[in-house]
Amino acid sequence: xxxxxxxxxxxxxxxxxxxxxxxxxxxxxxxxxxxxxxxxxxxxxxxxxxxxxxxxxxxxxxxxxxxxxxxxxxxxxxxxxxxxxxxxxxxxxxxxxxxxxxxxxxxxxxxxxxxxxxxxxxxxxxxxxxxxxxxxxxxxxxxxxxxxxxxxxxxxxxxxxxxxxxxxxxxxxxxxxxxxxxxxxxxxxxxxxxxxxxxxxxxxxx
Amino acid sequence: xxxxxxxxxxxxxxxxxxxxxxxxxxxxxxxxxxxxxxxxxxxxxxxxxxxxxxxxxxxxxxxxxxxxxxxxxxxxxxxxxxxxxxxxxxxxxxxxxxxxxxxxxxxxxxxxxxxxxxxxxxxxxxxxxxxxxxxxxxxxxxxxxxxxxxxxxxxxxxxxxxxxxxxxxxxxxxxxxxxxxxxxxxxxxxxxxxxxxxxxxxxxxxxxxxxxxxxxxxxxxxxxxxxxxxxxxxxxxxxx
Numbered sequence: 220x221x222x223x224x225x226x227x228x229x230x231x232x233x234x235x236x237x238x239x240x241x242x243x244x245x246x247x248x249x250x251x252x253x254x255x256x257x258x259x260x261x262x263x264x265x266x267x268x269x270x271x272x273x274x275x276x277x278x279x280x281x282x283x284x285x286x287x288x289x290x291x292x293x294x295x296x297x298x299x300x301x302x303x304x305x306x307x308x309x310x311x312x313x314x315x316x317x318x319x320x321x322x323x324x325x326x327x328x329x330x331x332x333x334x335x336x337x338x339x340x341x342x343x344x345x346x347x348x349x350x351x352x353x354x355x356x357x358x359x360x361x362x363x364x365x366x367x368x369x370x371x372x373x374x375x376x377x378x379x380x381x382x383x384x385x386x387x388x389x390x391x392x393x394x395x396x397x398x399x400x401x402x403x404x405x406x407x408x409x410x411x412x413x414x415x416x417x418x419x420x421x422x423x424x425x
Numbered sequence: 426x427x428x429x430x431x432x433x434x435x436x437x438x439x440x441x442x443x444x445x446x447x448x449x450x451x452x453x454x455x456x457x458x459x460x461x462x463x464x465x466x467x468x469x470x471x472x473x474x475x476x477x478x479x480x481x482x483x484x485x486x487x488x489x490x491x492x493x494x495x496x497x498x499x500x501x502x503x504x505x506x507x508x509x510x511x512x513x514x515x516x517x518x519x520x521x522x523x524x525x526x527x528x529x530x531x532x533x534x535x536x537x538x539x540x541x542x543x544x545x546x547x548x549x550x551x552x553x554x555x556x557x558x559x560x561x562x563x564x565x566x567x568x569x570x571x572x573x574x575x576x577x578x579x580x581x582x583x584x585x586x587x588x589x590x591x592x593x594x595x596x597x598x599x600x601x602x603x604x605x606x607x608x609x610x611x612x613x614x615x616x617x618x619x620x621x622x623x624x625x626x627x628x629x630x631x632x633x634x635x636x637x638x639x640x641x642x643x644x645x646x647x648x649x650x651x652x653x654x655x656x657x658x659x660x661x662x663x664x665x
Binding site for chain 2: 349352
């Protein structure tokens with residue numbers, strides 16, 4: 220629903236303005252012609268949800284690793300030997316919330332949009348939307364049902380508000396029917412949404 | 426009271442956006458990149474100097490201050506990266522890196538003909554940006570004092586004066602909680618925020634709340650709310 224009036228050229232003006240700003244900053248020697256493209260390339264290949272998916276898959280096949288991930292998340296991340304080291308900007312201190320048959324975890328940031336960049340990359344639009352940030356704090360079950368995820372009343376929901384400098388992510392439960400899967404095959408099933416708690420990892424056949 | 430500090434629990438909002446893309450318009454990644462470069466080139470970081478002309482401080486706190494100072498209706502009116510574009514453009518103008526006239530004129534040019542981007546720049550600038558992304562800006566410091574609270578202890582959240590920026594979610598002010606865990610060492614915040622109380626290195630706690638105490642009779646069952654809170658935001662529980 221559109222609640223506000225916007226000019227019809229809203230996006231073309233935004234696009235022209237941001238390119239104008241970038242052009243001026245290059246001319247003035249603040250950044251280079253390559254700066255923004257190089258940053259985006261890092262998020263496409265080195266800092267992204269593909270790292271988080273590998274962490275989750277390893278936790279599924281290695282109970283000792285899962286224990287370290289729960290108790291000393293950064294030590295577990297270090298073991299993964301990610302290209303970036305896994306502890307860069309917005310991931311200096313991370314904590315994993317582990318889903319179990321009794322507990323479903325949900326990560327939110329009611330004040331802004333804190334997100335663990337080195338292992339999840341950049342936050343999806345829904346996570347930054349004020350409606351999600353407001354509603355997930357008070358009515359998580361209702362919010363999750365809008366994502367198509369129904370958590371029964373017998374399962375506890377734990378919501379973690381990222382209000383200091385610790386960045387949180389969820390380790391979802393391993394789906395049934397994946398006993399013969401390799402770590403790589405398992406990692407391919409893990410979505411960013413499942414690592415923030417608004418989805419579960421679905422078995423491969425569905 | 427700033428609405429932006431009190432989003433947690435707000436009622437009457439629309440269904441959740443299920444948009445899973447990071448950038449919903451192609452231009453949004455340009456402003457994200459500019460912001461990230463500014464954080465990486467910011468003057469307070471202990472990284473090697475570069476030929477970049479950026480010589481002032483820019484952190485998440487500056488971006489957040491901008492969003493928190495907005496008219497609350499505008500906060501909801503503008504999309505996430507529109508707010509960034511507004512705040513960051515205003516910063517570059519206010520600090521004298523560019524003028525509003527230059528920005529408006531170049532925008533007009535780019536609206537009437539395809540944008541032509543200038544070439545050039547020193548590779549050392551991009552090397553520092555990469556380094557920042559890989560190592561970050563660690564806020565953890567050695568503790569100089571013992572934590573005031575221990576795991577399991579009952580606490581009450583403080584209600585400091587509302588200033589331009591805070592890391593205290595409004596819905597937790599004056600509420601009772603239990604220390605779930607005490608983080609090792611101490612954490613600084615990106616800047617000092619005056620009477621709000623954070624900035625200097627201090628212990629940080631994960632605090633557990635019963636949502637019934639946050640929104641009595643108006644929340645869900647079998648649900649626990651946790652928040653990471655700086656020590657300045659906590660007081661001993663009031664004896665009952």
